[in-house]
Amino acid sequence: MVEIRTPIQIGEAVEKVMKFARFGEVEEIKLEQAYGRYLCEDLIADHDVPHFDRSGYDGFAICSKDSLTASSHEPVVFEVIEEIGAGYVGTKEVKPFQAVRIMTGAQMPDLCDTVVLLELTREFEQDGKKYMAIERSYQAGDNVTFRGEDVKKGNILVPNGTYINPGVQALLATFGYNQVKVVKKPLIGIYATGTELLDVHEELEPGKIRNSNAPMLHAQIERVGAIPYYFGKLADNFEDCYKAISNAINQVDLLITTGGVSVGDFDYLPAIYEKLGARVLFNKIAMRPGSVTTVAELNGKLLFGISGNPSACYVGFELFVRPIVKTFFGSKKPHLKKASAILQADFPTPISFTRLVRGYMSFTENGLEVIPVGFDKSSMVSTLATANSLIILPGGQRGFKTGSSVDVLLLDDAEGSEWPW
Numbered sequence: 001m002v003e004i005r006t007p008i009q010i011g012e013a014v015e016k017v018m019k020f021a022r023f024g025e026v027e028e029i030k031l032e033q034a035y036g037r038y039l040c041e042d043l044i045a046d047h048d049v050p051h052f053d054r055s056g057y058d059g060f061a062i063c064s065k066d067s068l069t070a071s072s073h074e075p076v077v078f079e080v081i082e083e084i085g086a087g088y089v090g091t092k093e094v095k096p097f098q099a100v101r102i103m104t105g106a107q108m109p110d111l112c113d114t115v116v117l118l119e120l121t122r123e124f125e126q127d128g129k130k131y132m133a134i135e136r137s138y139q140a141g142d143n144v145t146f147r148g149e150d151v152k153k154g155n156i157l158v159p160n161g162t163y164i165n166p167g168v169q170a171l172l173a174t175f176g177y178n179q180v181k182v183v184k185k186p187l188i189g190i191y192a193t194g195t196e197l198l199d200v201h202e203e204l205e206p207g208k209i210r211n212s213n214a215p216m217l218h219a220q221i222e223r224v225g226a227i228p229y230y231f232g233k234l235a236d237n238f239e240d241c242y243k244a245i246s247n248a249i250n251q252v253d254l255l256i257t258t259g260g261v262s263v264g265d266f267d268y269l270p271a272i273y274e275k276l277g278a279r280v281l282f283n284k285i286a287m288r289p290g291s292v293t294t295v296a297e298l299n300g301k302l303l304f305g306i307s308g309n310p311s312a313c314y315v316g317f318e319l320f321v322r323p324i325v326k327t328f329f330g331s332k333k334p335h336l337k338k339a340s341a342i343l344q345a346d347f348p349t350p351i352s353f354t355r356l357v358r359g360y361m362s363f364t365e366n367g368l369e370v371i372p373v374g375f376d377k378s379s380m381v382s383t384l385a386t387a388n389s390l391i392i393l394p395g396g397q398r399g400f401k402t403g404s405s406v407d408v409l410l411l412d413d414a415e416g417s418e419w420p421w
C-alpha cells in the first residue's frame, strides 16, 4: 500500500526545522580572509575617527577671524610659515595673519580652524618669504574634518552576527582588527541518490542522466557561506545507501541527500530514516516544487532529504537549509529576502498547493516587477539558470493576473529576511 502523506504548510515546515537551528563555533581568522564571513563580536569604536582634526582639502590652514575683512578690493595677506602633507604634523606656532600650506588629510595646526582651497588664493614671494592672499572671508570649520566627525569613541559600529561586506572590512581595518572573530563555516555533506545518475564527465546512455543536483547544491552551499563536501552518488540499493548515509552523518554538520524521498519502489530514504532511528519532522509540504522535501533529525543533527527533481531540490535547499546555515552564522535575518513585486504575466492555473514559481525580478521605473522565467515543472533544470527569485503564489486561488502584486523571494540577496516572512 502506498503511504498517504499529510501535507503541512510551508511556514509550519520552516518552523519545525528551525527548532534545530543552533549557533556555530567561533574561530579567529586574518582580516584578509574575513570578506563574506559573519562577525562574532561587536565591533566597538575604541577611538574617534578621525582621531585628530584634519584638512579636507589641499590649501592653506588659517585662523578664520584673520579673514573677516577680506574682499576682492582689499585682499588679506598671510605669511606662509611651513608646509605639511598628510602624515606630518606642523612644528611651528601659527601667529595672526600666518598660514600653513596643508594637504588633504594632514592634521590641522593648533589655533587654525579653517582651510582655504589652493585655487582660491594668490601666492607670491617677497624678500625671500612666501605669502598668499585671499579675497573673501571664511568661517571657523570651513573645509575642516573634525575629530570624531565620522565615528565617536564607544559606539557599537557593527553588531555581532553581521555579514562582513567590504564596508565592514574597512571598519575592521580602521579599528585595528588584524585578526577577526567569525563563525566557523559548517560542513555540509551531499549524497546524490539514483541508479540513473551519471558523473558529469560520462557520456549519456539510454535511461541515464547526468547528476546535476550535486554540483547545484555545491554552489548553493557555497553561496550561503558554508563548506560543501560531496560524498558521491549512490545507486538505489537500500543496504548500500543505508551504510553510506549512516557513515556520512558523523562526518558533517548537516547531511543533504537528493532523490529517493517520494513513494516510489526505489525511494529508500524514508526506510533509511526509520532504520537509523531518525525522527522525521515532515515528509510532505503543501508547496510545489519540493512537496516531498523530507527533513529528519538524529541526535539533534538534521538530515535533509531533498527531492531529486532539480527545481524541487533547488527550492528545498533555499527554504530549509539556508536559514539553518545563516542562523549558524548568527544572522538575525536567515531566510530568503521577501519583497513585493508586480506580476508581469498571467498565471492562470488553478492550484491547491502554494507555488514557488521561478521568476526574474527587475527594478524598473514602476518599482519591482517579476516575470516567470518559463515552463514551471519541478523536473526542469533549464529555468534555474535565469531565475533570480521565487514568486510565491499561494494555494487555493483561481490564478493570478498580470499587474497583481505578489510576494517574491530573492535568491541572490545576502541580507535576508526575519521570520515570519
Ligand SMILES: Nc1nc2c(c(=O)[nH]1)N[C@H]1C(S)=C(S)[C@@H](COP(=O)(O)OP(=O)(O)OC[C@H]3O[C@@H](n4cnc5c(N)ncnc54)[C@H](O)[C@@H]3O)O[C@H]1N2
Residues within 6 Å of the ligand: 192, 193, 194, 196, 197, 209, 210, 211, 212, 213, 214, 258, 259, 260, 261, 262, 263, 264, 267, 290, 291, 292, 306, 307, 308, 309, 310, 312, 378, 379
Ligand atoms: N506516486 C507519486 N509519485 C511521485 C510523487 C507522489 O507524491 N506520488 N511525488 C512526485 C514529486 S512531487 C516529486 S518532486 C518527485 C520526487 O522524487 P524523489 O525525491 O523521490 O526523487 P527520485 O525519484 O530519485 O527522482 C526524481 C526525478 O529527479 C531526477 N533526479 C534525481 N536525482 C537527480 C540528480 N542528482 N540530478 C538530476 N536529476 C536528478 C530523477 O532522475 C527523476 O527524474 O516524485 C514524484 N513522484
Ligand code: MOO
Residues within 6 Å of the ligand: 287, 288, 289, 290, 291, 292, 293, 307, 309, 311, 312, 378, 379
Ligand atoms: O516535490 Mo514535487 O517538486 O512538488 O514536484
Ligand SMILES: [Mg+2]
Residues within 6 Å of the ligand: 259, 260, 261, 262, 263, 264, 266, 267, 308
Ligand atoms: Mg522517487
